[in-house]
Amino acid sequence: MMWKKRMIIGISMLILMLACPDSGLAKDICQEVKPSVCHAARQLAKQKEAAVNSRQLHLYLETIDPEKPMYLQEQKRWFQDAIQVIDPRSFHLHLRSVRPDGNRRLLFKMEQKYSVKGQVIEYQIPLTLRFTNKGWKDADLSFEQLGNDWITVYFTDPSLKTKAQIAYQTLSKAVPLLQQKFDWKPQKIEVKLYHSSKLFHHSVKPSLPRWAGGWHEAGQSIKFVANGLEPRLLASGLIHELVHQMVSDLTNDNAAYWLQEGAAMYYEANLMPELCVIHDAGHLKEDWTLSELESRQLEKLPAQEAHQYYLHSYVWYEKLMKKYGEQEFKKLFAHLKKFPYIDKESDQKRNELNLRTRDALSEIFHVSGR
Template identity: 45%
Template structure:
């Protein structure tokens, strides 16, 4: 009897949450309010109105708000004008003042249509119903929170919780890093959902993402056997980005970010990929080439070489000058003001700041460091070191140093 009464009470509460219109004729039903919000979001993208777009987002979801700001900036520049669509296929209650809507999202790029379906969560606030991010499952421990889009990712979420927590501790020992806020991780069960959640221009080869102030985002490996080692290493890669962003005030050059992430993903924690598993390089690229390339616009093979080249340069700097000096470089970079733009939009200025930081700490220009790197590489090659174990990737013509 108590169970029946409890069930009746829950249904009554949900019906109230779903039907506040009865209290005020001017207040739309929650499902109608959600549909209106979704259309507002669609119209804001197609009109390029960022303020209108961000008004839809839950104001207390700070990480999501920062992510959506960057998402919007990318979308309005990338997609075919006026092609963004969001359709509500269904709305259902999750609990009082929280709804779950099934969304079909699509856009066109160069005439080709891309679409994805997902569940979006809406919550009632003092300002009305607001978009509160995807309808994630959640687990947490300490200052790490893992969100995941599918119950089948629960095991990977548990692995992520452990790996990210240990990586944060390891970086505290190396660089005295204490995260500015709880470290959020978001796991996605489908690559296209991941890609469209990060930003619409993200290349299809990407499987992980982190940018300053955002959650670590990663594609789950539902169809992959023996996934734990590569999954864990990838998470360390993304935690490294978060650490470097915070220790430098998000002022590290792109190559420095990727070099550090590639280096530590195989060295930070025991039991992950070993250094011998790293992709080797045929010859070092000119430093100016690393500075000039935009990783996200490279084809997959060239992107892989960019990662390998950045890692090789970072490894040289660590082995020659040590982590203490690298920490000093981070500290100098942190003195610069943060630029409130996406990483790709500030490459030239971050290159300039990074050059100045290395010159201040090491007393050498990047061209001098480049010559040291190339000289050491040639010496290693003459001893039979540094030669690729297997040539998996083609070298980009014209990018290697003579």
């Protein structure tokens, strides 16, 4: 071993070290796989690192399994956020272990390290690599799963199996209810449950606020930190994220942020009344105007103000729902779907979505707001 500091390294070991600069740990890291497989895993990590530091999206996406479209979209958004948030050329990946995981699959643990405004952030991420016709590719975290081809629940730890069953049962009931209300025809529902909030945050994007416990963006899976949650809160939280997926589908991802959150909060409380979810908006000191909702950037707000944002969005959506009803909301969503898709996260296209939602409100509800 390198740490012994003795001049007893044989010629063969010296050659191996020259071929793999960090081969002091190579025996431990790669002892269960062929050298060629270990080399491919290292090259994958190096390509990811180089792609982020050089800001080349196409190089980064080349490392992702092309047969996992939702994960591909998630990683695209992760990359676009990372190059805006992390310090230039501070992103580093270090291979920590590689071992087989069945036919043409590997468990691939790597240490991810970068800095944000000088603060160093480190985390070990357990990935699965899958051998494709283009070589070894990143196929997402090492998940267990249950469900079927239409609704699939992935979970990061065996301790979450009961939570995963609750998630599957909840969505199996919630999806048909939303289909009936809005003629929604989702192609696939994917849910990822996390036992660790750190793993969840590292998986979504570097800029995700610490208070966030769930996530969905267009073309992605539903993600949720499930550890420690009672079943009722898990179920209502998943409905919240499911509604985000529905609204994105029905509007071509053109709904304003407040409209998305208002709809999610409304159906979180009303879609399955047996969950007994109540949003107490009675203590709000004053109603925010639409202009005030539009001007606030939810993902930049501290936790308490973010909670206020959710409640005010809910109040607006509930008020419009009581006055116009679901059939008119279907027309509102259809109007928004006429606008072209903007290939950005909701937060990054906030101004455009505000304008498009204003147009739809004026056209369908004849509401101008303040």
